[in-house]
Amino acid sequence: MTTPLQVQERLIALGYKPGPADGIDGPKTREAVKAFQRDKGVTADGIAGPVTLALLFPIAAANPNAASIASAVILKQPKATRKITEIIVHCTATPEGREVSVDTIRSWHLAKGWKDIGYHYVVGLDGTVRPGRPEAQIGSHVAGHNSGTIGIVYVGGVAADGKTPKDTRTPAQTAALLDLAKALIAKYPAIKKVTGHNQYAAKACPSFDVRKDPLSSLA
Known part of the structure; x- marks a missing residue:
């Protein structure tokens, strides 16, 4: 499950301004999500639902086990x-x-x-x-x-x-x-x-x- 903190970190990395990465889904975070949604041409409701998360984390959407795969590469070393x-x-x-x-x-x-x-x-x-x-x-x-x-x-x-x-x-x-x-x-x-x-x-x-x-x- 994607947490509010992960959403905030991702928005910051993409140049949006959700406020501090504190894990709280507050007004600034929702406004940043809306800005991202508008840029992507999807409904700007400020909610990081499945469609928005797939756009925020394309590698994870393509492969839900991406993080574990990265870990597996490292663990092999x-x-x-x-x-x-x-x-x-x-x-x-x-x-x-x-x-x-x-x-x-x-x-x-x-x-x-x-x-x-x-x-x-x-x-x-x-x-x-x-x-x-x-x-x-x-x-x-x-x-x-x-x-x-x-x-x-x-x-x-x-x-x-x-x-x-x-x-x-x-x-x-x-x-x-x-x-x-x-x-x-x-x-x-x-x-x-x-x-x-x-x-x-x-x-x-x-x-x-x-x-x-x-x-x-x-x-």
């Missing part, structure tokens, strides 16, 4: 013995709408002389979560902050012109990133924060401010 205290979010810095495979990203990183893909997980345009570098191995994703972290990346992060930073996350990617982070935190309770690459380097990556995203409130 051997648990790291190194202490993990943080998740750092990235983008592939590729044009909006262009899918990129794990193998392609791996080839880019191998060409740099790295021993493997730098990220631990890759989230495709359709929200599919795929493993990259094993969790047990320290990643190569943020200079000076690889030890004790897990690096996750979503495909995209640049506008169609191929150069302008842009938050290109599809609804499926937004939902999958939340599911992925939640599953990792459940696996590694020592994780205390979820951050973005741009908090540690003068870069746009991941092309949004994680501190203002529901991801930051997970840990």
Whole structure:
């Protein structure tokens, strides 16, 4: 069952303003739901019913077990013995709408002389979560902050012109990133924060401010 808190977090991630994510289905939340419904061309009654929820959570609508599938992908990976205290979010810095495979990203990183893909997980345009570098191995994703972290990346992060930073996350990617982070935190309770690459380097990556995203409130 989808909770009011999950609805609020999803609305915030999509740019709507339901007020604080406090789990209370109050007037601001209902107005935000109405705004979303109007944008989607459905009855704007402010109620997050089945039709609205299917639009809010398309990955879950297509596959009700999406969250458990993301968890299953993670559970298949051997648990790291190194202490993990943080998740750092990235983008592939590729044009909006262009899918990129794990193998392609791996080839880019191998060409740099790295021993493997730098990220631990890759989230495709359709929200599919795929493993990259094993969790047990320290990643190569943020200079000076690889030890004790897990690096996750979503495909995209640049506008169609191929150069302008842009938050290109599809609804499926937004939902999958939340599911992925939640599953990792459940696996590694020592994780205390979820951050973005741009908090540690003068870069746009991941092309949004994680501190203002529901991801930051997970840990």
